[in-house]
Amino acid sequence: MRSAPLLQLDDIVVRYGAIAAVKGVSCRVEAGEIIVLLGANGAGKSSLLRAILGLTPIDAGRVQFQGRDVTGWRTEALVKLGLTLTPEGRNVFQSLTVTENLRLGGATMPREQSAETMERMFQQFPILRERSDQLAGTLSGGEQQMLAIARSLMSSPKLLVLDEPSLGLAPVIIEEVFALISRLRDAGTTILLVEQNVAQSLTIADRAYLLELGSIAREGTAASFRADLNLHEIYLGGGD
Amino acid sequence: MEYFLQFGVNALSLGGVYAMLAIGIALIYSVMGFLNIAHGDLLTLCGYAMFFCIGFGLPWPLVIIIGILVAGLASVLMEQVAFKPLRSASFDTLLLTSFALSAAIHVVLQISISARPKPVPLPSFLTGSYNIGDIVIGTGQTLSIIVAVTSMLGLTYFLRRTTMGLAMQAAAQDFDTTRLMGIQANRVISTAFFIAGILAGLAGVLIIAQRGSVDPLMAMNPLIKGLIAAIIGGTGSLYGPVLGGIILGVLETIFQTVLPGEALLFRDPLVLSLLVIFLLLAPNGITGTRVERSR
Numbered sequence: 001m002r003s004a005p006l007l008q009l010d011d012i013v014v015r016y017g018a019i020a021a022v023k024g025v026s027c028r029v030e031a032g033e034i035i036v037l038l039g040a041n042g043a044g045k046s047s048l049l050r051a052i053l054g055l056t057p058i059d060a061g062r063v064q065f066q067g068r069d070v071t072g073w074r075t076e077a078l079v080k081l082g083l084t085l086t087p088e089g090r091n092v093f094q095s096l097t098v099t100e101n102l103r104l105g106g107a108t109m110p111r112e113q114s115a116e117t118m119e120r121m122f123q124q125f126p127i128l129r130e131r132s133d134q135l136a137g138t139l140s141g142g143e144q145q146m147l148a149i150a151r152s153l154m155s156s157p158k159l160l161v162l163d164e165p166s167l168g169l170a171p172v173i174i175e176e177v178f179a180l181i182s183r184l185r186d187a188g189t190t191i192l193l194v195e196q197n198v199a200q201s202l203t204i205a206d207r208a209y210l211l212e213l214g215s216i217a218r219e220g221t222a223a224s225f226r227a228d229l230n231l232h233e234i235y236l237g238g239g240d
Numbered sequence: 241m242e243y244f245l246q247f248g249v250n251a252l253s254l255g256g257v258y259a260m261l262a263i264g265i266a267l268i269y270s271v272m273g274f275l276n277i278a279h280g281d282l283l284t285l286c287g288y289a290m291f292f293c294i295g296f297g298l299p300w301p302l303v304i305i306i307g308i309l310v311a312g313l314a315s316v317l318m319e320q321v322a323f324k325p326l327r328s329a330s331f332d333t334l335l336l337t338s339f340a341l342s343a344a345i346h347v348v349l350q351i352s353i354s355a356r357p358k359p360v361p362l363p364s365f366l367t368g369s370y371n372i373g374d375i376v377i378g379t380g381q382t383l384s385i386i387v388a389v390t391s392m393l394g395l396t397y398f399l400r401r402t403t404m405g406l407a408m409q410a411a412a413q414d415f416d417t418t419r420l421m422g423i424q425a426n427r428v429i430s431t432a433f434f435i436a437g438i439l440a441g442l443a444g445v446l447i448i449a450q451r452g453s454v455d456p457l458m459a460m461n462p463l464i465k466g467l468i469a470a471i472i473g474g475t476g477s478l479y480g481p482v483l484g485g486i487i488l489g490v491l492e493t494i495f496q497t498v499l500p501g502e503a504l505l506f507r508d509p510l511v512l513s514l515l516v517i518f519l520l521l522a523p524n525g526i527t528g529t530r531v532e533r534s535r
Contacts, residue, residue, distance in 0.1 A: 004257065035300055053420065055416050055419070055420075074419075075416075075419040075420060076423065076424050076425065077426075078417075079420060079421065079422035080422055084420055084422075085420055087420065088416055091414050091417045093409070093410045093413050093414065093417070094412065094413060095413065096406060096409060100406050102405065103406060104403070104406055104407060104418070104421045104423065105421055107403050107407060107421050107422055107423050108421070108422035108423075146281050151330070151421070152420070154421075155422055176404055179367070
């Protein structure tokens, strides 16, 4: 018998009033994969992510995490199970210091374990150690993104969902973010990545889903997506 | 010199009490996004709790502790009963709900107890006075300053050093992201209401010690002063409401001192007019930090 996928979505529907933002999406994320979810603005990516994390109510469908039905669970409970999201636009707590941001990331863990994890984060992100007593709002965009990811990692997630981590960053920094995502996967964290940066995210991903007007328009290996040279133009209206 | 000392004690004791109310109002505003008009009624509930405790013949330290705790628990209960079901509602809905809640508390107290004031005789050391050289200083005023300073130091420690305190600041900036840290939204909100309630209870004991009585509508004036202090100071930080409270205390004490006897009635209108002018010039308050929030 095959073991259950880490995350499985069946026919998820999310409505805002009369408008359905997500219309019956099914997909799965196996442990150890990097999955990229592509789609233009307004395709329903953020709604889907918020629904998975319990930040937006799910109107129909089922979410399973490690084979367990977690549909309608509260966000806080999902985080404890090992599922977390680094939100779009980074959203670090601007008026708290870097250390305080990380401490909140490890809020669900015993104090000692949290301190150990923070030390590991400082080793992994030396820039954060340098800036540890600075207010998060004073960091550069790239540093804030690193902090946001490190903060999510503080809860030692099994599945990390990243919503547009490259948004608004300089190309050099984007390279760094993608390299980091690959390293995280190699270290055992499964990644569900939402990106508009199609070319780069396909080079690190194993499989991809394309979301269009709230439905999955295409799914397959990242290689097959890459092979379709015109995909970018066809589905995303061209240009980055 | 003596005059200034006297003035300073008066202004700071008044300002400290306003600040304790203002901090509670600002705390709820920054976490929940609305002004809780029923916040003032926590003073009243604290007063009635003390009235009944005295009636039961409890020793006064217990009377005071119960009074403060009742305010804290009533604040949490308010949130559970009235605001929690409306968690995702708009600012206006929550504001109106808090008005309705306040009105309901008034009516219930008027019907079930009395519309008339009830005596709350607190021990004489709260209402007495002592001399330093030639000046007479009220023990109540001294205590107001001590309590205000202590509770502000305690709150600063809580907000800066404890995980729950940090979570509360984080929730004021971005509630969804705070929940993504695995932090229980309900616990953060309940704690905020509890702290706000305890501060209102402390202010209540100090105010009631001066008045010596409690009645259903007594909280109106302190509530307005607390709201004003929070608004002039700005709700983005702890310092804003404290500064707002002290400014209000200083202004009132100045007018109290300089206005001739028959013009004293105009003290509040004058202070309020200054507030209107101030808000025209600096609509975001002194500290100028409006919390950008999303819920």
